[in-house]
Amino acid sequence: MNQALPANVSIWVQDVRKLFPVQKGLFVRGKLQHVHAVDHLDFYIQEGESFGLVGESGCGKTTTGSLLVRLLEPTSGHILMRRPQVRGFVLQQGGTPLGAISIRLDEEKRALSVVAADVAPGANPRHFKQQADVALSQLARKPEQLSQVKIHFGENGRGIVMDHISRFQPPSAAQNGRGAWDVWAQRARNVEFMDIAHLDGAGLKRFRRHVQMIFQDPYGSLNPRKTIYDIVAEPLKVQKIGTLHEREAQVMEMLEVVGLTPAESFMFRYPHELSGGQRQRVAVARAIIVRPTFVVADEPTSMLDVSIRTGVMRLMQNLQKEFGISYLYITHDLAVARYMCERIAVMYLGKIVEMGPTEEILQNPLHPYTRALISAVPVPDPAYKRQPIELKGSIPKPIDPHPRCRFYDRCPLASKRCEAEVHPALVDRGNGHFVACYEV
Amino acid sequence: MLEVKNLSVHYRTKKGEVSALENVSFSLERGQALGLVGESGCGKTTLALTLMRLFAENGYIKSGQMLFNGQDLVTLNEEQMRQVRWKGISMVFQAAMNTLNPVYRVGDQIIEAIQNHESTSYEAARARVAELFELVGINATRIDSYPHEYSGGMRQRAVIAMALACYPALIIADEPTTALDVIVQDRILKRMDELRRQLNMAMIYISHDIAVIAEVSEMVGVMYAGKMVEFGPTDDIFKRPQHPYTVALMSSFPSIRGEKHDLFTIPGEPPNLLKPPAGCRFHPRCPYASETCEQSEPALELRDERHSVACWHPVKEKAKVRAS
Numbered sequence: 001m002n003q004a005l006p007a008n009v010s011i012w013v014q015d016v017r018k019l020f021p022v023q024k025g026l027f028v029r030g031k032l033q034h035v036h037a038v039d040h041l042d043f044y045i046q047e048g049e050s051f052g053l054v055g056e057s058g059c060g061k062t063t064t065g066s067l068l069v070r071l072l073e074p075t076s077g078h079i080l081m082r083r084p085q086v087r088g089f090v091l092q093q094g095g096t097p098l099g100a101i102s103i104r105l106d107e108e109k110r111a112l113s114v115v116a117a118d119v120a121p122g123a124n125p126r127h128f129k130q131q132a133d134v135a136l137s138q139l140a141r142k143p144e145q146l147s148q149v150k151i152h153f154g155e156n157g158r159g160i161v162m163d164h165i166s167r168f169q170p171p172s173a174a175q176n177g178r179g180a181w182d183v184w185a186q187r188a189r190n191v192e193f194m195d196i197a198h199l200d201g202a203g204l205k206r207f208r209r210h211v212q213m214i215f216q217d218p219y220g221s222l223n224p225r226k227t228i229y230d231i232v233a234e235p236l237k238v239q240k241i242g243t244l245h246e247r248e249a250q251v252m253e254m255l256e257v258v259g260l261t262p263a264e265s266f267m268f269r270y271p272h273e274l275s276g277g278q279r280q281r282v283a284v285a286r287a288i289i290v291r292p293t294f295v296v297a298d299e300p301t302s303m304l305d306v307s308i309r310t311g312v313m314r315l316m317q318n319l320q321k322e323f324g325i326s327y328l329y330i331t332h333d334l335a336v337a338r339y340m341c342e343r344i345a346v347m348y349l350g351k352i353v354e355m356g357p358t359e360e361i362l363q364n365p366l367h368p369y370t371r372a373l374i375s376a377v378p379v380p381d382p383a384y385k386r387q388p389i390e391l392k393g394s395i396p397k398p399i400d401p402h403p404r405c406r407f408y409d410r411c412p413l414a415s416k417r418c419e420a421e422v423h424p425a426l427v428d429r430g431n432g433h434f435v436a437c438y439e440v
Numbered sequence: 441m442l443e444v445k446n447l448s449v450h451y452r453t454k455k456g457e458v459s460a461l462e463n464v465s466f467s468l469e470r471g472q473a474l475g476l477v478g479e480s481g482c483g484k485t486t487l488a489l490t491l492m493r494l495f496a497e498n499g500y501i502k503s504g505q506m507l508f509n510g511q512d513l514v515t516l517n518e519e520q521m522r523q524v525r526w527k528g529i530s531m532v533f534q535a536a537m538n539t540l541n542p543v544y545r546v547g548d549q550i551i552e553a554i555q556n557h558e559s560t561s562y563e564a565a566r567a568r569v570a571e572l573f574e575l576v577g578i579n580a581t582r583i584d585s586y587p588h589e590y591s592g593g594m595r596q597r598a599v600i601a602m603a604l605a606c607y608p609a610l611i612i613a614d615e616p617t618t619a620l621d622v623i624v625q626d627r628i629l630k631r632m633d634e635l636r637r638q639l640n641m642a643m644i645y646i647s648h649d650i651a652v653i654a655e656v657s658e659m660v661g662v663m664y665a666g667k668m669v670e671f672g673p674t675d676d677i678f679k680r681p682q683h684p685y686t687v688a689l690m691s692s693f694p695s696i697r698g699e700k701h702d703l704f705t706i707p708g709e710p711p712n713l714l715k716p717p718a719g720c721r722f723h724p725r726c727p728y729a730s731e732t733c734e735q736s737e738p739a740l741e742l743r744d745e746r747h748s749v750a751c752w753h754p755v756k757e758k759a760k761v762r763a764s
Contacts, residue, residue, distance in 0.1 A: 314703075
């Protein structure tokens with residue numbers, strides 16, 4: 001997919017697939033079949049953005065969420081994640097790259113340190129160093145601006161961010177000149193994110209500090225035998241953050257933040273003493289306490305009553321602003337997505353069929369599946385007359401599906417071309433509105 | 441056809457009496473669709489189960505009448521009630537698609553239900569099931585399939601076919617589509633609406649989803665903490681809600697259509713029905729609450745022709761309900 005990448009990407013999913021083998025009977029022979037739960041996903045989530053995944057049950061949205069927090073390991077593909085507090089950029093002069101530096105902001109010491117620096121081939125090293133010093137001293141005066149630094153370069157305006165204590169491999173001499181830009185961009189990109197797709201052991205545990213999950217069922221997701229304090233402090237214990245005293249203070253603070261006040265009265269109660277809305281607030285507190293950069297929220301308000309739901313939705317939005325969290329917001333409810341998400345992706349049978357700014361998708365859907373889906377959502381206004389679009393049949397199982405468009409069998413627009421060609425790629429129709437369809 | 445008068449239902453629990461329904465009154469005409477809306481614990485499901493006289497062991501009718509075609513269901517014994525169920529009133533339960541017995545063929549389960557209530561031959565009952573399947577939109581060739589061979593939406597339709605089996609005068613559907621995806625939900629609701637008109641049955645839809653209620657019902661009852669707080673024609677309730685709770689419920693509900701206004705949050709939590717608040721049960725969360733509201737309970741009173749409200753300070757100004 002040809003997506004222009006914005007500067008402040010937090011999670012970048014590249015060509016991710018997840019196949020589950022189909023269990024057959026003991027004596028059945030033949031080729032092993034697979035359920036294609038998630039197939040060639042490509043999307044990114046920006047820092048502080050709420051990105052929605054919508055679709056019907058079985059479309060792969062929950063699998064995607066589990067992959068992103070690495071409860072599941074992808075079969076193939078990359079999940080790139082930016083570590084916080086590290087920014088890298090390419091210094092340039094008059095359109096030519098001088099080199100690249102990446103710096104880390106130490107929040108406690110309020111200091112900047114250079115993580116990696118490299119001079120561009122053909123550039124003057126001394127000149128590069130001078131420019132780097134100037135840039136650093138400017139930043140050092142206002143380190144809080146670090147998070148806002150966006151330096152664009154390259155032909156498609158990609159911001160370069162590095163995240164790794166490794167040095168660039170400079171492009172070879174043959175690649176100097178015109179092509180060097182792309183090579184540099186590629187190199188820089190390779191080190192700017194950390195690929196979490198196949199992490200394990202200590203690396204996976206470290207990564208988990210930066211991602212958390214909020215589940216749908218606040219009755220099932222909280223251990224009934226633990227106090228609220230134990231539940232909320234658990235991630236701190238696992239990550240060995242703070243002393244006992246500090247943890248206690250942090251839990252108190254977090255409970256206040258999520259609106260469970262006075263915190264002392266909640267600390268030593270058990271989940272069964274709380275209402276559904278209060279429990280979901282506990283689940284939110286537990287997710288936020290390690291200050292994650294990224295939270296996967298899987299239908300977090302679906303089990304809550306309307307009057308309680310709005311409160312939890314607002315809480316999640318406020319926390320997002322306060323802590324700069326990115327959300328992957330999984331929901332079947334398009335009306336909730338409208339309020340919670342800046343952009344949404346509509347999934348069907350493991351594929352993203354349409355993606356873009358929420359309001360744009362809801363008011364101007366292009367893909368025939370999205371249109372049918374939106375037309376089926378009831379509207380709380382008896383005077384409003386919907387014009388539902390009928391779809392043939394029901395959702396098939398994605399077991400070794402035909403390579404052509406996944407929606408072909410049910411699509412009202414299906415053509416010869418759709419029958420003959422492979423599943424269409426997501427194409428930008430302007431304003432970041434992507435559609436995977438040959439016929440619209 | 442159905443008239444419920446001052447119905448109160450309590451549950452006895454270890455901690456005391458829970459007043460699940462208190463003085464609920466409403467009526468329903470033949471062929472009419474009534475939507476009951478409210479949050480969990482407001483008494484919607486208790487009301488449905490009471491109409492079918494299917495209680496949990498600790499529940500009992502404290503007072504009131506339920507007149508169904510002139511007969512008071514409260515006074516019937518179990519055998520008489522058995523005659524009313526299925527033929528008079530039948531019910532589609534919440535997550536009903538999981539109520540089919542997995543080891544029997546779907547068709548046989550419906551045939552059994554028919555033969556239990558009518559003296560029909562197997563062949564005649566089977567022919568009726570084929571007819572019912574067509575009605576709800578399942579291919580009649582699927583009669584001999586087992587439940588696991590059906591999709592969720594088909595199972596739900598099979599359960600609706602079962603509820604229709606004896607052509608009842610009233611069907612109570614308790615969250616009939618809550619577990620289903622929107623496209624399937626839309627199909628089933630549309631089908632149920634067609635069937636209601638075709639067979640001139642009355643329906644009571646129970647849902648927490650006011651969007652579903654807005655689309656399928658002609659009359660709406662809004663319930664809060666075991667009380668009916670507002671009752672009237674759907675258009676009226678949605679255009680001119682008068683109870684502060686109804687107004688709040690509607691402005692807290694997101695929609696994909698219309699202007700994207702700020703969602704309202706109702707402060708606090710629904711009350712514990714072991715100790716319901718004195719006076720109006722909504723007063724602790726109500727922005728208009730006064731001293732009167734704390735002390736005495738407002739009765740459900742007709743405000744205009746068909747629209748009744750139980751509130752001391754009904755909202756008069758045109759409430760902010762989103763326009764499409």
